[in-house]
Amino acid sequence: MNCEEVQKYLSDFVDKSVDVERFQEIESHLAGCEICSDEMAGLAECRRLVASLAAVEPPINFTTRVMAQVREAARPPSLWKHWFFPLQTKIPLQATALV
Amino acid sequence: MFVEGIGDAECVRRVQRGDTDSFELLVRRHQKAVFNLVYRLLGDYDEAAEVAQEVFLSAFKSIQQFRGDANFSTWLYRIGFNHASTRRKNLNSTQKRQIPLEGTEMIADGPVDPAKSLEHKEIQQRVQQALDGLDPQDARIILLRDLQDVSYEEIAEILDIPIGTVKSRLHRARQALKTMLAPYFEANRKAS
Numbered sequence: 001m002n003c004e005e006v007q008k009y010l011s012d013f014v015d016k017s018v019d020v021e022r023f024q025e026i027e028s029h030l031a032g033c034e035i036c037s038d039e040m041a042g043l044a045e046c047r048r049l050v051a052s053l054a055a056v057e058p059p060i061n062f063t064t065r066v067m068a069q070v071r072e073a074a075r076p077p078s079l080w081k082h083w084f085f086p087l088q089t090k091i092p093l094q095a096t097a098l099v
Numbered sequence: 100m101f102v103e104g105i106g107d108a109e110c111v112r113r114v115q116r117g118d119t120d121s122f123e124l125l126v127r128r129h130q131k132a133v134f135n136l137v138y139r140l141l142g143d144y145d146e147a148a149e150v151a152q153e154v155f156l157s158a159f160k161s162i163q164q165f166r167g168d169a170n171f172s173t174w175l176y177r178i179g180f181n182h183a184s185t186r187r188k189n190l191n192s193t194q195k196r197q198i199p200l201e202g203t204e205m206i207a208d209g210p211v212d213p214a215k216s217l218e219h220k221e222i223q224q225r226v227q228q229a230l231d232g233l234d235p236q237d238a239r240i241i242l243l244r245d246l247q248d249v250s251y252e253e254i255a256e257i258l259d260i261p262i263g264t265v266k267s268r269l270h271r272a273r274q275a276l277k278t279m280l281a282p283y284f285e286a287n288r289k290a291s
Contacts, residue, residue, distance in 0.1 A: 011270035015244075017251065042277045042284065043270075049226045049280070050245035058134040059148050063126050066155045070126075073160055074119045 001025050006036050014044045107171040114162050122162075126155050129172060132247060133179050139242050140183040141190060142231045150186050154179045169256050176249075176257045180239055187235065222283070229279035237272035244269055 006029045012018045013026050030037045059065075105113075105124065113121035133154055138147035157178050158165075165174055230238050243249040243257065255262045277284075 008270070011273055012266060014273075017266075043273045045284070046273050046276045046280060047245045049222065050230075050241055050276070051248075053139065053223060053226060053246060055131065056135055056138050056144070056147075058130050058151065062130055062134070062148065062152070063123065066126050066130075066152050067123050069152065069156050070122055070159045071119060073156065 001029050003029075003033060003036050006030070006033070007039060010036070010040050010043055013040065014047055108167055111162065111165055111167065111171060114159070115165075119159075122155075122159055125158075125171065129175055130155075132172065133175055136176060136242055136247065137179055137183050139227070139230060139246060140180075140235070140238060141187055142227055143190065146186060146190060150182050151179075153182050157182065170253065173253055173256050176243070180257070184235065225280070225283050229276055232279050233272065233275055236268065237275050240265065240269050241272045241276060245273075 006026055009018055009022065009026060013023065016023070018026065030040060105121070107125065107128070110121045110125050114125070130151065134147060134151045137150045137154065138144060141147050141150065154175065158175055165171070230241070233241070239258070240254065243254050244251075249257070251262050251265050254265045258265070260268070
C-alpha cells in the first residue's frame with residue numbers, strides 16, 4: 001500500500017475496524033513511513049483526548065424538572081379551556097355567518 | 100411503579116400506553132449521555148441543561164412515533180442533535196459558561212498531583228475549545244464515536260447516512276480536530 005491508500009484507512013486503523021489483512025498491511029507500511037506514522041499518532045492522540053473528556057454531571061434536579069414538564073404535558077386540557085376556548089372561536093365564525 | 104430492571108423497549112411501550120411514570124426511568128438512564136453530548140456540542144453548561152430538558156420533553160411528546168426499530172438512545176441522540184443545532188445558531192459564543200473546573204476532577208487511585216490535575220483541566224478546556232471551532236457535522240461525529248463510543252452502524256442510523264460515509268466523515272473530522280489542536284501538539288513536542 002502506498003501513503004495515499006494508507007492514509008485513507010488511518011481512522012479505521014485507529015479504531016481497529018479494518019480487517020486483519022489490511023491491518024497488517026497498514027502496520028507494515030507504518031513501520032517504514034515516518035509521515036504516515038506521525039499522521040496516525042496524531043489521529044490516535046485526538047481520539048484519546050476526546051475520549052478522556054470528563055463526563056459532566058447534569059444539574060442535581062434534572063430528572064425532577066423534566067418529569068414536572070412531562071406530567072404537565074400529559075395532563076388533559078382543563079374543562080375551562082375545553083368549554084371556553086372553543087366558545088371564543090365559535091363567536092367570530094357565527095358573527096361572520098350573520099354578515 | 101418504578102422498576103429498574105425494565106429495558107428501554109418495554110419502558111417505551113408502557114409510556115405509549117399512558118404510563119407517564121415509566122418515562123422517568125428512561126430519563127434517569129439516558130440523562131447523562133444526552134446531557135454530555137449536548138454540553139460538548141454547545142460548550143455551555145446552562146444552555147446544555149435547558150436543551151437536554153427540551154430533548155426529553157420532545158421525546159415524550161412524540162413517543163407514539165417511536166416504532167422500536169432502532170435503539171431508544173439512537174432516537175434520543177437524533178432529537179438531541181436537532182435541538183442543539185437550533186440552539187447553537189442562537190448562542191452567543193462570548194457568553195458561554197463552561198463547567199466549573201471542579202467538575203472535571205481526575206479520578207485517581209492515590210494522591211493527586213496538583214500540577215498534573217491543573218494540566219489535565221487545561222487540556223480538557225483546550226479540547227473543548229477545539230470542538231467548539233469544528234464544523235458542527237464534524238463535531239457530532241467525533242462526539243458520537245470518540246466520546247460516546249457509539250458503533251459505526253448506530254452512527255449511520257442517527258445521522259441517516261451510509262456506514263461508508265460515517266467512516267470518511269469521521270476521518271475528515273479527526274483531521275480537522277488535529278489541525279485545531281496543532282498548537283497544543285507543537286507545544287508538547289517542544290516541552291519533551
